Amino acid sequence: MDTSAKPKLTRSMTLHVKSANVFKGDEFYGLLDSGPAGGKSVQMIADNEAHSARRKLLDKAIPPREQVFRDIDELSQRLVSITEKEANAHGGVVDVATATSWYSFDVISTIAFGQSFDMLRTHDWRWLPLCLQEMSAFLYAAGYAGGHALLLKFFHWLLRTNWPSRLRFTTAVQAQKYADLAADRVLDRGNRMKSQGDVTDSSRKDIFGYLMQAKVHNSADLTSESSLLIAAGSDAVRFSIAATVFYLLQNPEAKAKAVAEVRSLNLGSNDLSEAKVASLKYLRACIDEAMRLSPPKAGSIPRETAAGGIVIDGWAVPEGMSVATSTYTLHRDPDIYKQPYEYRPERWLERPHDPRLYAAFTPFIKGPRACPGKAVAYVAMQTALFHMLREFDIDGAGEVSGEVASSEHAAASRGRRSDYPFNDWIIGYTKGPFVRVTRVLKST
Template sequence: MQFPDLRWTYPPSVSVADIAKLAIGALILYEATNVIYNLYFHPLSRFPGPLLHRAKRLTYVIRFNQGKLSLDLLKLHAKYGPVVRIAPNELAFEDPDAFKDVYGRRTGIAPPADEMTKPDESYHIKGEARSIMSEGREKHALLRRQLASGFSERAMREQEPIIGGYIDLLIRRLREYCVDRDSVDPATGMQAMKEMNMTSWYAWTTFDVIGDLAFGEPFGCLERAKYDPWVAAIGKAVRFSAVVLGVKFLGYEFVLRPLLRMMNKYRREHNRLCMEKLQRRAEMTTERPDLIEGLLKKRKDWGLDINQLMQNSSNLIIAGSETTATALTGVTYLLLKNPDALRKVVDEVRSSFTSEEEITLLSVSSLTYMLACLNEALRLYPPIAVGLPRIVPKGGAVVAGVFVPEDSTVSVWHWAVYHSDKLWTKPFAFRPERFLHDPKYANDKLDALQPFSVGPRNCLGRNLAYAEMRLILARILYNFDMQLANEDEDWLDQRTYILWAKPALNVYMKPVAR
C-alpha cells in the first residue's frame, strides 16, 4: 500500500511585480465598474452631458483648474440644453427659475428639507474652523443675524466717513501718479500721461476699505501705492484653493492633505496675518461701526473661539474687497470700450453734482444710468463666474420644472447663464439700456442676473457693494477723463478659477480742470 506524501510544500513565490499587477488590475476593474455605473445606472444617468463629464469627475477638475470650466458651460448648455450633467453627481441649470429653486427656501416644506445645503467638499476644509460660508443652517442664521448689523442702512451711514476717507486718498493718489512730471508729450507740449493699472488701484482701495471695516485698520495699500504682502498672498491662496478643491472632488484629500498643508504657504501666511489683525481689533475697547462689532459682542455668549472669528473675518475680507474691485475694473474696461455709454454716464455724473462734496453714498443712488452700467458689467463680467453647488434634500426636489433625485448636487453657473442667447438679446454686447426698460431688450430675462445670489445665503454685503461701487466710480468719472492704454487688447479674455485671474488694466487718466 502506498501512502501519499504528506511533507509540507511551499507555495510558489509571489513577486512584487505580481502584487503590482494584481493591484493595477483591481484598480482598473473598480474604475471600469464605477464608470459603467455612472453612465448607465446612476440616478442622474438620464440627464445629458459630455461623456467624460458623466463618466468621472476628473474632466471637471481638469477644466476647473485650467480656468476654463465656467466658459465651457455656455457651450455645454447650447449643445445639451438647459440641464447639463457636468459631473457624475452634478447638474448645471440654465433656467432663471433655478436660482430660487436651488438657492431659495421652498414654501410648504418643513425644515430642514426646505433649504438645500452646501456640500462640505466645496466649502469647508477639514481641520479648519467653520465660518458663515460653511456653517449649517442654525449657526449660519445666528452668524448672519449678528453680522447683519454691520451691513444695515444705519451702519452704512456711520461707515461713510471711513469709506469716503479712502476714496479721497484714492483720488489724491491718482492725481499724483497719473502724470509723468519728468516727461513732456511732444504732441501736446504738456506733461506726459502715465499708464495707470486700475486693476491694482481698485484692489488697493477696496482692500483698505474692508480692512478698516473688518479690523479697524487699513492694509496701507493706497498710502504706499503698492500691494501689502498679505493682500498679494490672498490672490495666490485663492488660486491654490482651486487645486485643493480638485483634490477633494477626486476623493484624495486624505492622501494629499499633509502635502497640501506643507505646500500652501500662502494660505498659512494669510491665516497668520488675519489672526494678528483680529487680535488687535478684539483688544479695542471702544465700539466701532464696522462689520465684526456684532460678532465680538456675542463672542462669549456663543462660545466663538479666535479661530472661528478669524475665519469669518477672512471671508469678509475676500468677499468684501476682491469681488468689488473686480466689478469696478470690469465696468471701467467696458465703459472705455463703449464710448457712447461712457459719454452718457460721464454726463450723468457731472451734471448731477456741482461739487465733489455733493457725491455721497446717498446721492449716488440717484444715478440710474450708472446703476444700469454696473448691472450690465456684472452680467458680462460677474466677479463669481462659477456655479455655487447645493445638495438636493431627502425625497428629491423640482428644479426649474425638472425632478432631481435626492443627494444630487445642483448649481447655476453665472457666466454661462449671463451670456445665453436664450435669455439675453445680443448677450456679448454691453447694453446698459436693457436694464432701463428699452423695448429693444423687452425679451431679456432680467431675473437671470443674480450676481449676489438669492435666498437665505445670498450675499450679506450686497447693498454695501453697490454703494461702494457707485461712490468710487462716480468720484473717478467726476475727476478724470479716461482712455485705454491698449485699445486693441481684449482684457476680458481671462481664466476664471474661483475668482478671475485679472491682468493689468492700463488706463490714461487726465484730471478734469475746474
C-alpha cells in the same frame, strides 16, 4: 411673455431658495475657510436655521450706512490720488485693476476691523492681493480634487505642515499665509478692544468689534469669518470697477453718457451723499451691465443634494449629487438678455422692464445665502467710479487698454475683443485695463 427661458431660471431659483433641499457639501467647500483651526464662517454652515441665526448677527454687525458712506467717500478720493500718482510714475499709464484692488481691501478692512490696510497710501500690505489670488487658485483646484474624503483630509493635513514651503508649493504656501493673516486681524482687533476698554458706545462701529462683543463666535469661527470677509468683501468691488472702466472704454457712447451724468451733479467740496450717488441711474446701469458680462464669480456655486434628492425642471436628482448654475452662462442667455454679448447699459433702464433680467442677474448670488455686503459693495463701486469719472478724462493706453487687459490674457477672450478677459479661481482675477488719465477737476 416668452417662457422659453423659464427652465433656466427655475434651475437657478430651485437651488438658491430657502426651501431648497440642498446644502454646501464638503465636495467643493471643505477647504474654503476651515483651515487648521477648524472653524466655520457663515458661508459654510450647512444647517439652514443655524445659518439664518449667524447671518442675522452678521447683518447687524455692519456699521451704520452714514459711517460706511463717509469712509468709502474718503477712500474713493484716495483712489483718485493714487491713480494720478501711479500714472505720473509710469508714463501716464495706470493699471485700474491694481489701483482698485488696493481700494477694495482698504474698504473692507475699515468696515470689518475698524482699521484700514492703508494700501492706497503705503506699501506694507500690497502683497495681499497676489496672496489672495494664489490662495484662491490653490483652493479652487483642491476644492474640486477634494471630493474624495481622503483627499480632503490630506489637504487639511498639508496646510498644517511646512511641506508646502519645503516643496515650493507656492499656491499652498500662500493659502497658509492668508490663513495666518485672517487670524492675525482677529487677534489685532481683540487687542485693540482690550486696550480701549468697553467700546460699546464708541461713535465708530466695525463688524468684528460687534461680533466680539456679541460673544457668539469661538476664536476659530472668528478666524473663518475674517478669512471670508477679507476675500468676499474685496473681490466684487475691485473686479467690477475695473470691468466697468474696461467696457466704458470699449463703448464711447456709454462712456460719454456716464461722464455727463456724473459731472451734471456739480457738487461742492462736502456736498456728496449716498443718496446723490445712488441717483446716478445710468452709472448704476453701467456697473450692472459690466457685472452681467463679467461677473466677479463667473463659475458655478455648487450645492449638494440632501436626503430625498431634489426635482429640477422635472428631473429627479438623487441624494449626494453636486448641482450648480453657471453665473457666466446664465447672464448671457439669449432668451433673457437680447444681444447678450453686447454691452448695453440701457437694458436695465428700459420700461416696462422684463422681470427675468433681474431674476437671472446673480453677481451676488440669490436667496438666503446671498452676499450680505451687496449694498455696501454697490456704494463702494458707485462712489469710486463717481470720483474717477468726475475728476479724470480716462482714455485707453494703446493696445493694452480697451481691447485686452494684458497681453498674457489676450488669448482668453477667444476672439471676442470686446470681452474683459479674466481667470476664474473661485473669484475673478485679471490685469487692466491700462488707461491714461488726465485730471479735469482739481482735488478738493
